Amino acid sequence: MEPDANLVEMMVNMGPQHPSTHGVFRMVLKVDGERIVDVEPHIGYLHRGSEKLSESETYSQVVTLFDRLDYVSNLNNELVFCMAVEKLMSIDVPERAQYMRIILCELNRIASHLLFYGTYGLDAGAITPIMYSFRERERIQNLFESVTGARMMHNFIRIGGLKEEVPVDFTRRVKDLIGQLSTAIDECDTLLSQNEIFLSRTKGVGVISAQAALEIGMTGPPLRASGVVEDVRATDPYQLYDRFDFGIPVGTNGDAWDRYYVPLEEMRQSILIIEQALEQVEAGPVVAQLRRITRPPKGVVFAHAENPRGDLGVYLVSDGTDKPYRVKVRPPSFCNLQALKPLLSNAYLADAVIILGSLDIILGEVDR
Amino acid sequence: MEQDSSQSSESTNKDNEAPTQGEEIAPSAAPRRGPQVQLAPEMLDQAGEGLSVLVAGELAMHDPVMGVAVDQVEVEVPIQNLEAAALVLRDNMKLRFNYFRCLATVDYQEYLELVYLLYSTEYGYQIMFKSRVPYTEGGSSTATVPSLRKIWPAADWHERESHDLFGVFFSGHPNMEPLLLYDEFEGFPGLKSFPFNEYEDW
Numbered sequence: 001m002e003p004d005a006n007l008v009e010m011m012v013n014m015g016p017q018h019p020s021t022h023g024v025f026r027m028v029l030k031v032d033g034e035r036i037v038d039v040e041p042h043i044g045y046l047h048r049g050s051e052k053l054s055e056s057e058t059y060s061q062v063v064t065l066f067d068r069l070d071y072v073s074n075l076n077n078e079l080v081f082c083m084a085v086e087k088l089m090s091i092d093v094p095e096r097a098q099y100m101r102i103i104l105c106e107l108n109r110i111a112s113h114l115l116f117y118g119t120y121g122l123d124a125g126a127i128t129p130i131m132y133s134f135r136e137r138e139r140i141q142n143l144f145e146s147v148t149g150a151r152m153m154h155n156f157i158r159i160g161g162l163k164e165e166v167p168v169d170f171t172r173r174v175k176d177l178i179g180q181l182s183t184a185i186d187e188c189d190t191l192l193s194q195n196e197i198f199l200s201r202t203k204g205v206g207v208i209s210a211q212a213a214l215e216i217g218m219t220g221p222p223l224r225a226s227g228v229v230e231d232v233r234a235t236d237p238y239q240l241y242d243r244f245d246f247g248i249p250v251g252t253n254g255d256a257w258d259r260y261y262v263p264l265e266e267m268r269q270s271i272l273i274i275e276q277a278l279e280q281v282e283a284g285p286v287v288a289q290l291r292r293i294t295r296p297p298k299g300v301v302f303a304h305a306e307n308p309r310g311d312l313g314v315y316l317v318s319d320g321t322d323k324p325y326r327v328k329v330r331p332p333s334f335c336n337l338q339a340l341k342p343l344l345s346n347a348y349l350a351d352a353v354i355i356l357g358s359l360d361i362i363l364g365e366v367d368r
Numbered sequence: 369m370e371q372d373s374s375q376s377s378e379s380t381n382k383d384n385e386a387p388t389q390g391e392e393i394a395p396s397a398a399p400r401r402g403p404q405v406q407l408a409p410e411m412l413d414q415a416g417e418g419l420s421v422l423v424a425g426e427l428a429m430h431d432p433v434m435g436v437a438v439d440q441v442e443v444e445v446p447i448q449n450l451e452a453a454a455l456v457l458r459d460n461m462k463l464r465f466n467y468f469r470c471l472a473t474v475d476y477q478e479y480l481e482l483v484y485l486l487y488s489t490e491y492g493y494q495i496m497f498k499s500r501v502p503y504t505e506g507g508s509s510t511a512t513v514p515s516l517r518k519i520w521p522a523a524d525w526h527e528r529e530s531h532d533l534f535g536v537f538f539s540g541h542p543n544m545e546p547l548l549l550y551d552e553f554e555g556f557p558g559l560k561s562f563p564f565n566e567y568e569d570w
Binding site: 043044047049051052056087088090214215216217228230235236296297298299300301302304311313315317318319320325326328330334335337338367368 | 405406407408409411437438439440442466467468469470472473474475483485489492494496520521522524525533546547548549550557558562564
């Protein structure tokens with residue numbers, strides 16, 4: 001390529017170890033003065049071959065690998081794989097187990113969004129929000145610890161239901177927790193959302209239209225921020241989500257502020273879902289009667305669910321043995337990260353961190 | 369009493385493979401070790417059947433083979449018709465598969481199967497759009513798959529990943545650099561033939 005005499009371009013390397021990437025992600029930015037001309041994202045630093053590894057593990061062991069994909073919303077990941085196997089084997093999961101799954105997954109969604117809220121504040125230069133959000137996230141983690149025995153990597157949702165019955169004081173604790181959370185979310189909202197500096201950093205920055213967002217395959221809150229009403233819980237209901245009354249928050253401008261505000265609003269909707277689930281849940285078994293060794297019939301199946309970061313899908317191929325033949329994960333962060341190129345081109349270099357942060361990626365899921 | 373119970377448990381251990389023990393669990397136990405394997409259920413609802421008929425009609429020119437994957441419609445086309453059929457799926461006013469969800473590559477040892485998971489935000493349709501590619505013994509692909517990146521820009525990274533892990537070459541794709549693996553990595557770890565346990569260079 002002939003160098004253009006008028007254009008003085010510079011390459012700026014960001015990452016793989018950079019605080020704003022929330023993991024190991026590298027991008028090479030080509031800048032012309034303050035403007036970004038082009039960006040080349042480099043992923044794969046955290047590639048552990050989870051999909052390939054799944055082929056040598058039994059079905060119940062694969063659940064633990066799914067824990068490690070999106071490592072801040074473990075329960076949601078476990079659910080998707082279990083749903084795929086249950087679909088293939090036509091297992092009827094007991095209703096109590098499904099309600100408990102929904103309660104735990106929605107709590108996990110809140111925990112994940114709180115993490116996003118806090119770290120996004122940090123990306124924008126606000127140190128305080130993460131103190132508030134992590135205080136609340138800690139409450140959720142404590143509850144998870146008492147229910148599943150682990151703060152992360154729970155391995156609690158199993159094929160056919162749950163690992164075991166929840167503790168006796170679970171309902172009371174969840175009720176207390178969501179009471180605290182709804183005040184805390186309002187607190188978080190007032191703390192950052194209308195902050196003058198934050199507004200000027202995020203409003204009108206990194207705008208993507210609904211059409212472009214769909215074309216590039218965006219999903220989850222970043223897609224909804226562009227005004228697309230697309231939520232697997234509503235458009236293709238799984239578990240018992242069709243029994244709940246909840247809203248799908250959407251943005252109007254598709255800018256970084258909308259991508260920040262949609263998750264915040266989603267937390268409120270999650271609390272509504274948990275409240276309804278607690279009212280509806282009845283006593284009963286929490287796991288279906290199954291054979292000790294899971295051997296699904298031969299065939300392929302696709303199951304997907306709305307994760308905090310978007311539509312997580314599993315394409316599962318079974319050859320009738322006790323190990324999956326192929327597990328393909330459709331990671332929402334991976335799909336959202338593809339939008340980085342159109343979002344960053346012609347943006348200011350100083351906004352690179354704000355735009356990357358607004359996509360809310362988890363590298364464990366991008367690289368698998 | 370204790371003796372009795374220990375005896376019985378011993379006997380069951382010993383008789384584990386005896387026919388009397390086997391008969392009890394025969395109906396479901398028989399297919400799991402035998403050559404015949406149970407097949408996945410087909411639970412296509414009315415909307416799915418409608419979609420299946422619709423897609424078969426609209427793709428009639430491209431030799432579609434219809435199938436069912438539990439609750440989803442699958443359609444397979446020959447690899448030479450892939451691009452044309454994809455265009456129909458995206459642009460046909462009755463289908464409008466405007467959202468590219470995922471590309472799954474599956475190594476069936478004799479051939480590779482590309483599975484495009486598509487979604488129509490307008491009608492809510494989901495479909496598995498499939499095609500087969502032969503590959504040679506060495507692991508490198510012989511057939512070239514047309515890149516669908518121009519039809520669905522979202523396919524970009526998914527195709528790169530498929531090239532990375534399975535060695536499928538997508539013609540017309542501007543950048544086939546490794547995505548998940550590092551540049552010097554040799555071989556295609558997604559393939560069943562990849563020496564997974566013996567690989568030591570890490």
